[in-house]
Each structure stands twice: as structure tokens, then as C-alpha cells.
Amino acid sequence: xxxxxxxxxxxxxxxxxxxxxxxxxxxxxxxxxxxxxxxxxxxxxxxxxxxxxxxxxxxxxxxxxxxxxxxxxxxxxxxxxxxxxxxxxxxxxxxxxxxxxxxxxxxxxxxxxxxxxxxxxxxxxxxxxxxxxxxxxxxxxxxxxxxxxxxxxxxxxxxxxxxxxxxxxxxxxxxxxxxxxxxxxxxxxxxxxxxxxxxxxxxxxxxxxxxxxxxxxxxxxxxxxxxxxxxxxxxxxxxxxxxxxxxxxxxxxxxxxxxxxxxxxxxxxxxxxxxxxxxxxxxxxxxxxxxxx
Numbered sequence: 057x058x059x060x061x062x063x064x065x066x067x068x069x070x071x072x073x074x075x076x077x078x079x080x081x082x083x084x085x086x087x088x089x090x091x092x093x094x095x096x097x098x099x100x101x102x103x104x105x106x107x108x109x110x111x112x113x114x115x116x117x118x119x120x121x122x123x124x125x126x127x128x129x130x131x132x133x134x135x136x137x138x139x140x141x142x143x144x145x146x147x148x149x150x151x152x153x154x155x156x157x158x159x160x161x162x163x164x165x166x167x168x169x170x171x172x173x174x175x176x177x178x179x180x181x182x183x184x185x186x187x188x189x190x191x192x193x194x195x196x197x198x199x200x201x202x203x204x205x206x207x208x209x210x211x212x213x214x215x216x217x218x219x220x221x222x223x224x225x226x227x228x229x230x231x232x233x234x235x236x237x238x239x240x241x242x243x244x245x246x247x248x249x250x251x252x253x254x255x256x257x258x259x260x261x262x263x264x265x266x267x268x269x270x271x272x273x274x275x276x277x278x279x280x281x282x283x284x285x286x287x288x289x290x291x292x293x294x295x296x297x298x299x300x301x302x303x304x305x306x307x308x309x310x311x312x313x314x315x316x317x318x319x320x321x322x323x324x325x326x327x328x329x330x331x332x333x334x335x336x337x338x339x340x341x342x343x344x345x346x347x348x349x
Contacts, residue, residue, distance in 0.1 A: 077253020108219025304343020
């Protein structure tokens, strides 16, 4: 199947759910605070735990991707910081979406298309590492008063620790436990996208110029760091391809939920995320070209 058509098949449903959330918001004006809290503290942790404890994932062989994820996240943030200053935006608003990309609902299906089952396992490692950094370092960037004790109580952090421990030990949850966890975790992505659509009602027209900047900075800085990582870390061909794919992804919807939780200009972050995911139709083919060459 043509790569462009496959990308459209992945991106268009994402945009469709966001638009549905926008229409829903205009009709009902729902209060999404409780829903967002459920997503951060219940649905999201079950998604991470279910993926990490999956019987088909060998975490030990994926250590280069864990290191790669850390380097790309940190490197993208450092490269994006000057752009925030030049565009007179708060780094606490602009930089996190440049660091933490859409490796869940966009990265996982793209990895499956490009590399099959091994690609999914590798993207899970990248996704989980990025999420752990998001809920620790990312929270401190968004809110300098974030309490480490509160972060350590985060269900997402503990889901990562427990899931990684299970995966590394070779122990696996019985299907009767894993199946309902996965069902709950599968709520995460559509609920995130609906919430983003509702929040788009608060986006101001002047925010879109800065969003266009973010739409370019996120994948370009990611690809730049990915190129460095690919030449330095000992990785298989599939892992190198996954690193390039990971670097090319747009901002994650989770950035909006974290910004909304800490009240750090969530409407601007929502605009950055939305425009970035639309622009991914242009940038992801570059990542796939590097990944598949």
C-alpha cells in the first residue's frame, strides 16, 4: 500500500475524533475536568501497564531504544528552547510539546505498518520511556512548583514501574487480568482526542502562527537528534528505523492534558498539538523515508 495513503488512514481518524469533540463542545459545552483526570490517573496508567506486561514484549533487547528515547526527548527540548524565546512564547508552554511526541496513537500503528510486530514492541519501549519522562521532567518544565512527592504518587509513574518490572522479570499477568486492563487502557486515546477537540473552542486565532512554528520545530528537531543517535548507538536496522520514525512524530495529545492539569496556557498547547498533527501529513513521510531506506 502507498505510504502516503497509509499515513492518511492513520491521521484522518485522529482529526475526525478531534472535530467531533469540537462539535460536541459547541453543542453541549461539557466540563471535561473530571474526564481529563480519569484519563491521566486511570485510563492512561492501564494503557502503559497493559503494554509493558504484554507477553510478546522482550524489554531486555530494547534497551538501545530506551536510551534513544531519552536522548531525542532531551535533545529536542534543548534545540526548541531558543525558538520559544525568539517567538516570545513561554518555554513552559512551547517546549514540552516539542519534546514529547505522538508515539502512542500515531507511532504505534505506523510502526506496525513499517516493521510488523517487532516494530510495535520497539515503539512501546520508546513510548513508555517518553511517557515516564513526561510525567516527571515534563511536569517540572510545565510547572516549576510541581511536587516530586506528588509526582511519585502518580498512577502513570507506578504503572510504568510495575509494568517494566513484570516485563523484565519474565512474569506475566493472567489473561483474565490483562484483558480487562487493556480494555480500560484502550479508552485513553479516543478520550484524549475528544477532550482536545472540546478545548479547541478556547483557541484564539493569533495562536495559530505560533502553532505553525511548533508544527515544524517538533519533527525537525526530533529528526536531527535521531540522526545523531542512529550513528552512535549500537542498534539493529529495525531499531534505527524506529528511531527515525519516533523523531518525525508530531506533538502528543498528552501535552494538552498536562498543560490543562497545571493551567499552563492549555488553549495554546491545544492549538500546537492540533496544527502539529495536521502538519504530520507532510513531515512523517520524511521520517518513514529515513526509516525504510
